[in-house]
Amino acid sequence: MSAGTGSRSGDLPEGVCVDFVEFVRLRGDRHLRTAVLLTGDWQAAQDLTQTSLAKLYRVWDRLDTGSEPDAYLRKIMVNTQRSWWRARWRREAPLAAVPDRASDDDAAERQAVAEVVRRALLTLPPRQRTALVLRYFEDLSEAQTAELMRISVGSVKTHAHRGLAALRATLPDDLLVAVNEGAERGGVER
């Protein structure tokens, strides 16, 4: 599904940057997917993505064309998610409604796998989860991940290594095969 389903450009206030809206439509879906891996559910992911987009919009006209809005948005998302974790003592947990789904078997199976993996990710401490998502979903280097997370490269390696070990302990065997195969071929400490 592409970003920004349901075109609503006609609803936007006059004067809103057209190129920003275009950016959301083209790239929003990708960032939403990163967000769901960081947060564990789609409602929180939408909240995180929209909050981050609103922050990006505030500086949009100050970004020059040489800068990379994807990288900037990713940084905002990681920082925002981090502050939400930190502020968790004063935040109430949203009660996410279970959305209606198509009932065909394939869709149900895909959804089941997705939820199992997200639940396993949620059991990880935030830094391990973030390190795995940035390294292996966003394909960032260890140095880029370290910069985004504001930790050392060595810490990125440690968090990713521990995160993978914890995933091994949490995921069902049939899904685990894939993770183990991946570790044998390259490991996380490259």
Next chain:
Amino acid sequence: MAELKHLLIAASEDRPPGIDLLDGLDLPARRGPVRRRGALAGLMTAGAVAAGAAVALTVVGTPQSAQATVLKAVERNEGKPYHVELVTQASPGGDPFRLAGDFNPENDTGRLESPEGGQIIMIGETGYQKLPASMQSSKGMPKLEAKASKGSGMDEVLPKVPKGWKPVMVPLGENAWLKLPMDHVSWGFGSSTRSFAQDPQGELDAIREADQVKEEGPVGGPGWKGERYSFTTPAVKKWFGRESSSGTVDIDSAGDIRALDVTLAYPDAKGGHSVNFKLTFSGHGTPVKITAPVTEHLYTEQSLHKLLTGKTLPADASYGISIY
């Protein structure tokens, strides 16, 4: 690591219908035609570019210097341990609630204590909450059905405990603790004010989102001098409504945060609910060792619930008890 990537992709492929990222985004209209600066430069003459850049520096540069100072101090605060005194007060009608403690943001540990002796220890995602020496058991208590209250404005009221029933106190031990996920601790504060017990670094992180930071002038305290800055953050739409914050932060001459006074406002809540936090920081860099409590009486949510009620706690339920 293609296989792990495959799993992560699979975990993000079940996007439910109805998510529209542009829907509900608060995008204020700009006054003039707005483009990213580089795009604008491509359309302007060299002279106009120079003029445009000068304006941008004038408009953007001044608030950024105050903002940069504050952000640097927030970051500095993350790198070393500190002692903190917290006073939380909700309005309208809340009583001040005081906590004091030590935090080490570098390894995500913290400890808070209330004047009445309640304690919470945070070690990463795990929390430890001090328990009283004994707690009331509900074993043998007659079943009490909640009844809807007519015209009270509340959803339901609990009936009075029948005459003749005496509570049974269950001893937990002199140094009893409850181990639970940090997320569950958020429910462990009895009153509405206390439910806003906070992680000071979380409050400081709010400043990162400030869009207006101003220097307010000199300020000082015992043994330090510095500057006060005011800040406001724009309203953010959350699942329960809008939340915005404003306040002041005091930064000493070494660049350490000494005080934070921030008010979170919830304009969509009935009565214009708001919560004020006053945080005073000291002991920056003084080593703090925070460890799990050493006790023979360590309970889990499940074991405590079983002990007090004789029943099994439902899966995924959290077990909030009031800090005392």
